[in-house]
Amino acid sequence: MEHKTLAKLITQIENNPEVAPQILQQFPEHQSKVIGFTGSPGVGKSSLIDRVIRYIRTRDLSVAVVAIDPSSPFTRGAFLGDRIRMREHFVDDNVFIRSMASRGALGGLCDAIFDVVKLLEVSGFDYVLVETVGIGQSEIEISHLVDVTVLVLSPGFGDEVQMLKAGVMEIADLYVVNKSDLPESDTVYSQLLAFLALAGKSEQQLCKASTHANNGVREVVEKIERLWESFYADGTIERRRKRRTRYHAEHIVRKIVEQAMNTVQENATNPYEFVKLALSRLCENHLRGGQGGGI
């Protein structure tokens, strides 16, 4: 698909997720390798993605990237700067990069992301890479969206220990210690090694990289591919995609319910009556709006 057309479709979905089903049904099914990159701001996710794109492109495969940054809860404005690190690929016809703002969604992902990823898949890209800022819960969210989750870490971000405690780190499939050119990265690496042993994960799920020195990127990509292949073979991908559908549906339902509840508010005097009103409003809406897609 032409980049221009694709970009406009994404905007439509972003501004109004309800149109997504109509848009998506126009395209034949196609499955991409959908890889998520998450981690604290500043660990080097965008830089790593830049290198990963470069590596994937040497094999003449096509890549789409979606980079999500937070919107301001007060002004709804956002500053989207991840592209800066991928500028080398701007004029490559086989690379499509899109920045998205979270637009108030919890957990670091934006509401439209499920459909946007789907659209990029059916557009025929070999890879779809998703970058999200890792702030606690959002790692879990992203693992519901992608086939393989990569958690990027680097020295100087003390919050890793916090994340270990919260168990958030459990969900990643691959752990990349970036900035291995910095001496302190060794400490992070050994901490992670210990963590993986405790969590019963394999050492294979850990690697080092330096996007500055261009070290280890090849290994990162190869590990991602190997993981993807094995997940594909053992049905993990299929399971994850089913879970993604369910999770996406949950998102939609939650939104619908929320909207119905917003219409009741003042009229109800107790919670049971509230529920009753909300549900009846919900049924009305549903009957009127037909099956509808997202919200």
Next chain:
Amino acid sequence: MRIFRILIAKPGLDGHDRGAKVVAHALRDAGFEVIYTGLRQTPEQIVRTAVQEDVDLIGLSILSGAHLQLSKKVIELLKKEGIEDVPVFVGGIIPQDDVPQLLQVGVKKVFGPGTPLSEIVQEVKSILQEGVTKTGGA
């Protein structure tokens, strides 16, 4: 209300991005989604970004003195990509004499040094609003 997306780009070899960043900041605070691509962007890179990000407006910050060539090139490429309807604003050190020429090649608005941020935000808002009423909203 729909959220608009704006590309702030900084072509030219010089490293003076104080103005571009301050404007980007003000637009973000005014509720826009601002895509910023950093220093030393070629017109090709700027236009490809505009295509992929499907932006509603492009702001070019040019201090190198090459504003005529650069703006012309950007607008040519926008036409080539078929997105010449995206308005282009130019800010920077622009001599008064060059303004008519810039407008003639298709630049929508030129902001000289010392233009208040509030004025820039207002102009951006009004031109985007105008676009919406013309197309009946998107």
Next chain:
Amino acid sequence: MYDKEFLRNLSEKAKTWEEQLQAELRKFPERSEKFSTRSGIEIKRVYTPLDLEVMDYLKDLGMPGEYPFTRGVQRTMYRGRFWTMRQYAGFGTAEETNNRFKYLLQQGQTGLSVAFDLPTQMGYDSDHPLAQGEVGRVGVAVDSLRDLEILFDGIPLKDVSTSMTINSTAVILLAMYAVTAQKQGAEISELRGTIQNDVLKEYIARGTYIFPPQPSMRIITDIFEFCSKNMPKWNTISISGYHIREAGADAVQELAFTFCDGIAYVEAAIKSGLDPNVFGKQLSFFFAAHNNFLEEIAKFRAARRIWAKIMKERFKVTNPEALKLRFHTQTGGSTLTAQQPLNNIVRVALQALSAVLGGTQSLHTNSFDEALGLPTEESVQVALRTQQIIAYESGVADTVDPLAGSFAIESLTNEIEQKVWEYIEKIDSLGGMVRAIETGYVQKEIHNSAYEQQVAVEKKEQIVVGVNAFQTKQEHQMKNILKVDPSVEERQITTVRKLKVERDNNAVRGTLKDLKEAAKDGKNIVPYVFDAVRAYATLGEISDTLREVFGEYTESMIL
């Protein structure tokens, strides 16, 4: 500074005075509830000896020319000699510049100053796509040794001192200069001059960086080491706060970030085996003079005291010469307004006066019409006359550090120093300046300061005469700017393309390969750059070779 009894009496007196004042204030309130400078220093209604209670004259001020040099780095200051009135301007091709150099030397000048165009500063040859429209625009275009041979043709480099405003590609220009001198028969050990070479400020303010900070520091360290052995008379760095200030920093940030850069360089020098007692003498600084008159004077005075302490306490320097902060000052380009441009003459005069009262070693005054385009001959002359009026007519140069002892100035000096230390500690806690730059902390601080200032002007919390107050109807006219002769670019491209055909390309490939290996293996790259330059490898080729090894820096997102 004062005895206890006196301070007690004064304190009582001051209290009564304040109490009586309150009634008056209710009737006649002040212009503002709070007065403060842009760097957040609150300005008091009145300063008294009470504010200097803990100050110790000998320890904190001392005599001029003595530690901690608050009062100046020389004993007689401008009673001996005025500051250097250094006005640089003009650019063009190597030939044109060569002619001007020869003229200046005939007139008895012994120092030359070279500015380079942006492609040269960024490591691109004139035929690179990004160089289009930029060749020869803001300085001389240099592609290869050949351009420097032309630039210095007929000028005996062993007899002159040359200052080159060059940073990211400083190692290449240094090599070209030295090889040109060797070809003239000079020993490189005799050469005198300066390269700006202050790459850290490029990341945070000026923007002409190429490599990431770590490899940039490595190149700088290589230069330090090479020069200390082979070019001992060469000044290897000039540390600039000017660009930091112009990028939006306040006075405190200007000093703090400049000194943090300085600390990083001194550490690098020590690491490469240099003695800070010797190296320290060769450091020079470059600051801006902006509008807040009192704050700026205090800033310059505080700067000397802080740097002396850094060198003495942090780096254990004992040689007093290596403790002295010597600096060049330029008036603030960003403070000039396009509206009512004649007002700029007054701004420049006040800023220049603050630099003189602050004890600068040299001074550049901006032309009043710079915000409108290229300065005219007349405006350049007024700028120079401004300095001469301060020097010859105002009388401020006839006594050393005339404002010392002012309760207000000394208090401000102390407060600025305090705030600068806090910033330095903050940067230390982030792991030093290189690390702080990599995380984008410094850039963010400067950007926020720039943004706040802009907002303050728009809310009229900060008044800019002629811009947000006292405007006149008359529209200001921007004049034409930087018209360069397009034939310069064509000629330069033809020459460099021709060179690439005519030279011994095997030799070029060989030297570039060696350079690449050296860069990879962590060897000192300077001799390898010399070899490549000698073989007529171009500036772009050498830069690309280093780019392959070191990578390129991409700015940090700062909002």
